[in-house]
Amino acid sequence: xxxxxxxxxxSYDALEPHIDARTMEIHHSKHHxxxxxxxxxAIVGSENESKDILEILSDLxxxxxxxRNNAGGYYNHKLFWEVMNPNTENVMSEGLKLAIDESxxxxxxxxxxxxxxxxxxxxxxxxxxxxxNRQLEVCSTPNQDNPLMPNGCGGTxxxxxxxxxxxxxxxxxxxxxxxxxxFFDVINWGVISEKFEQSS
Ligand code: MN
Numbered sequence: 001x002x003x004x005x006x007x008x009x010x011s012y013d014a015l016e017p018h019i020d021a022r023t024m025e026i027h028h029s030k031h032h033x034x035x036x037x038x039x040x041x042a043i044v045g046s047e048n049e050s051k052d053i054l055e056i057l058s059d060l061x062x063x064x065x066x067x068r069n070n071a072g073g074y075y076n077h078k079l080f081w082e083v084m085n086p087n088t089e090n091v092m093s094e095g096l097k098l099a100i101d102e103s104x105x106x107x108x109x110x111x112x113x114x115x116x117x118x119x120x121x122x123x124x125x126x127x128x129x130x131x132x133n134r135q136l137e138v139c140s141t142p143n144q145d146n147p148l149m150p151n152g153c154g155g156t157x158x159x160x161x162x163x164x165x166x167x168x169x170x171x172x173x174x175x176x177x178x179x180x181x182x183f184f185d186v187i188n189w190g191v192i193s194e195k196f197e198q199s200s
Contacts, residue, residue, distance in 0.1 A: 005032055009082075009087060012025045019186060027166060039067070042064070042071070076162065079159075083159050085191055115127075123142065127140045128159065
């Protein structure tokens with residue numbers, strides 16, 4: 001199959017002032033489009049052409065850098081747009097609330113752990129909240145790697161934060177911690193609760 005750029009379910013300026021429209025436009029229409037095009041180039045003529053993205057990621061040959069970077073980039077950004085959707089109800093389910101309390105002690109402890117994972121990722125990468133055996137875990141990965149890849153931190157990601165400079169530089173320059181705080185203002189916990197129910 002060939003992949004197409006996932007539609008953004010909201011306008012580029014919908015996350016202002018936390019994430020600016022120019023950043024969103026470049027990030028979605030240029031960066032994500034690039035990963036999508038390069039993923040298609042990386043699978044053409046191979047057995048990966050018949051797989052969906054989850055199969056590609058779980059079967060991945062980690063030495064195939066073109067496929068690793070672009071399958072990761074395709075999947076990671078798709079999740080990233082979804083978890084910031086401002087157009088659906090933003091209410092955390094009781095199940096997710098309970099799981100956060102059980103796994104981290106409190107929402108604030110979870111937020112600290114996630115923010116630390118995002119802030120301390122050296123260079124480019126992602127911070128994740130994953131479901132693993134009904135428990136929640138925070139981890140981070142470099143570049144466009146993700147928890148679903150072989151030797152990744154494991155589990156099913158239900159929240160991901162892009163900490164590549166292209167995700168925040170226009171608005172925040174070197175102030176990654178400010179961008180991480182702003183992300184918490186645009187997370188849609190309703191979307192994440194649905195992903196939690198589906199993966200646990
Ligand atoms: Mn990105």
